[in-house]
Amino acid sequence: MATAHRPKDPQRREKIIAATLDVIAEHGIAGTTHRRIAAAAEVPLGSMTYYFSGMEELLTEAFMLMATTVSRRYMEIMDAATTREEAREAVVEVITGDIWETPRTLTLSYELYAFSVKNERVREVIRHWMSQSRVAIGRHFDPMTTYALDAAVEGLTIHRSFQPEITRETVREIVDRLTREDEPPARL
């Protein structure tokens, strides 16, 4: 029969994908190897080719997981805001909060962007992520403000990681300024 004998472990695959992100974060794509991932995931080397057709698939799936996870967190923060003032604070939180505080996520973002240059599927995921972000912001602000805020989130997050002298207060002031003359959307 086609029934599985030993219950094939569906967690094995996801464990490997998660481990891949760890390895990328620590060594960069350039230093990411099947062996290192296998060690990090605590699975035998043979599992790598059993579950994945090759490096490309491994990286693609890992980055898809990462994008989805961060995007979801981003949406949660934005959607939790109900008033205009909360929305402003939410944007500040997205820029300065714990999503990015760990260098890990930011490091992964750089590698993600670099990898996307050579991988259409990942590019598609990024486009979707960006669209979602604009939808989330757009629930609180008018379209032009939304574009500006969205770009500011990207730019400030990156710049702050290199120049910590850009404080949360400065970010707050910039967000206030960007949203000062905004026409709120008709419905919440």
Next chain:
Amino acid sequence: MATAHRPKDPQRREKIIAATLDVIAEHGIAGTTHRRIAAAAEVPLGSMTYYFSGMEELLTEAFMLMATTVSRRYMEIMDAATTREEAREAVVEVITGDIWETPRTLTLSYELYAFSVKNERVREVIRHWMSQSRVAIGRHFDPMTTYALDAAVEGLTIHRSFQPEITRETVREIVDRLTREDEPPARL
């Protein structure tokens, strides 16, 4: 004597550095090897270890060249503006103009950021680049506007590369909006 016999070729070294950027742009850091660079630069493999202590040095020098070059171009565009309106247009030009139009520079930027995570010297170069950018923008706008514009340049450049529907006109509108209530600095 200590005089050089055959005039040692100082261009060889720079040629290799330039070729390194070409290889990174085409294959990513992960696909960058001594052999590929040697082929691109049309120099023998032995030259690689003769002029550079290893991959790290090669990449570091290449990224330093790139950052310096792009930063200089950026400054030129900003400094050419003399009126407030020209300054606005200059910012739009930096975001949508030919610095970034070629995917090459943007691709290299992603790789640059990724590499900087593991290289303090490159991180320092990026910090300097960012400071310079803010000085260039700061000549035309007040400090808070400068922060906002600087972040917008980073964010919009990246987002536009994934979402071409963000037109030059949209960028123009965002820049106008960011600079509308700005207090110009005392002296031009």
Next chain:
DNA sequence: CCGGTAAGTGTACAAGCGTACACCTCCGGG
């Protein structure tokens, strides 16, 4: 004209890589 020496290179090697696949394990049906 001819050594000596600095400049530069071809080649070889060990390490580490991705990947394939022969093999083992173990359960469910008969």
Next chain:
DNA sequence: CCCGGAGGTGTACGCTTGTACACTTACCGG
């Protein structure tokens, strides 16, 4: 009880990599 076959893995292979270093080249002082 045993056997067929699916699930999973250890190992080995061919290849590419970074790097060192013995060597060749060609000039310049004498």
